[in-house]
Amino acid sequence: MFGQNPARGQEIENGQSLWIQEVFYTLQGEGPFSGQPSVFVRTGGCNLKCFWCDTDFESSTWRPRLDELLARIDAVRPRHCDLIVLTGGEPFRQNIAPLVSALLAQGLRVQLETNGTLWIDLPWSERLTIVCSPKTRRLDERLIPHIDAYKYVIGAGETEPLDGLPIASTQHAGLTDILFRPPANAAVFVMPRDDHPQGSASSSEVNMLEAKYSALTFGYRFCLQLHKAIGVD
Numbered sequence: 001m002f003g004q005n006p007a008r009g010q011e012i013e014n015g016q017s018l019w020i021q022e023v024f025y026t027l028q029g030e031g032p033f034s035g036q037p038s039v040f041v042r043t044g045g046c047n048l049k050c051f052w053c054d055t056d057f058e059s060s061t062w063r064p065r066l067d068e069l070l071a072r073i074d075a076v077r078p079r080h081c082d083l084i085v086l087t088g089g090e091p092f093r094q095n096i097a098p099l100v101s102a103l104l105a106q107g108l109r110v111q112l113e114t115n116g117t118l119w120i121d122l123p124w125s126e127r128l129t130i131v132c133s134p135k136t137r138r139l140d141e142r143l144i145p146h147i148d149a150y151k152y153v154i155g156a157g158e159t160e161p162l163d164g165l166p167i168a169s170t171q172h173a174g175l176t177d178i179l180f181r182p183p184a185n186a187a188v189f190v191m192p193r194d195d196h197p198q199g200s201a202s203s204s205e206v207n208m209l210e211a212k213y214s215a216l217t218f219g220y221r222f223c224l225q226l227h228k229a230i231g232v233d
Helices: 066-076 097-105 201-218
Strands: 020-027 037-043 083-087 109-114 128-132 149-154 187-192
Touching: 020 066, 037 066, 066 097, 083 097, 097 109, 149 201, 187 201
Parallel strands: 037 083, 083 109, 109 128, 128 149, 149 187
Antiparallel strands: 020 037
């Protein structure tokens, strides 16, 4: 969306209907479950406007009922796949608690990808994994105890020398903003920012070197956007 999307607030209703961009089967490309077959449920809208975001989460007009959405997930999910990834946009914009409850009741694993700035109470479970990619200075404090892993997008020349994490604003190109720092002993993943098509191949390569340095120097886990590297959604 490259910062052109509207910054949408929360739309908390009963969760029996959600705005969904798309549902598809793929390989998880990032974070703790990288490489695992998964069904992605991409929710519509986001409360932030990251200037480098390349994901479409605004074009869909599909607002399925919960039973319709669950049927779609089941239709695209092979029996060997038990991982459902809720992403966006920003999933916490909507009341996803009934969806998460239904998926957990089926014995499935759920990974929820969030920017961490919004909150709704969820049916917390060992099979629910919260992966937060901070895009702002602060997170909702109620969410922090539930976050299982942090994921940071690294740009060359945009990291703090003392911890190797971003000090550049995600909302305004060229401005400084120290993004939320993870608690001690948290699982932290760093991944290079993909500057295509806005940037160049060389800038993306330099971003990769910076992310690699950050991981080697500070003990983070380096990860690539595997789905892009192998040509899947």
